[in-house]
Amino acid sequence: MNNSIPGFIDPHKLAKTGQALQDKVAVADLNRAKKLLSSESGEIKYQLVFTTDAEGYCVISGKLGSILTVRCQRCLKEFQQSIESDFVVSPVNDDAGAKALPSSYEAVYTADGKLYPIELIEDELILALPIVPLHEFDSPECVALTKAQEAGSDFANPFRVLQDINVNKNSQQAEDK
Numbered sequence: 001m002n003n004s005i006p007g008f009i010d011p012h013k014l015a016k017t018g019q020a021l022q023d024k025v026a027v028a029d030l031n032r033a034k035k036l037l038s039s040e041s042g043e044i045k046y047q048l049v050f051t052t053d054a055e056g057y058c059v060i061s062g063k064l065g066s067i068l069t070v071r072c073q074r075c076l077k078e079f080q081q082s083i084e085s086d087f088v089v090s091p092v093n094d095d096a097g098a099k100a101l102p103s104s105y106e107a108v109y110t111a112d113g114k115l116y117p118i119e120l121i122e123d124e125l126i127l128a129l130p131i132v133p134l135h136e137f138d139s140p141e142c143v144a145l146t147k148a149q150e151a152g153s154d155f156a157n158p159f160r161v162l163q164d165i166n167v168n169k170n171s172q173q174a175e176d177k
Ligand SMILES: [Zn+2]
Pocket: 072, 073, 074, 075, 076, 077, 134, 135, 141, 142, 143
């Protein structure tokens, strides 16, 4: 899929003129992030605004938004998860540069002062993804499927073990009373 995301950019140059990049990137083009999703469909809307703060730091204020397909780790069914992320980063060349940054900025490493925006977008997307995707608690769909699985025999669900432990603990407590 084509997208107009630029290759390497010079963030300092864009900051000097207060430029912004905004567009969409296909999930299928994000090799690391797509491995964490259950479908490669969908796209990420992004906005990166380049500015220079009062102390002369180059600042990139970013926003991401997407609706992605993930797999619920309770019922193992796919669902659509809305992802929104806001971040503020400052480009640095090395660890010394990162250490010198004010704490309000996250460091983003550049190669010879150049930044590859798709890498930044992908890193921030990965940070925004849920570590364990789950339907909302008590979602009727999720509950129904879990019950169906319980009725079935050998459905491999790692969370069943935990559930069983909890059930046993609860019934033990009930007996103790
Ligand atoms: Zn579920």
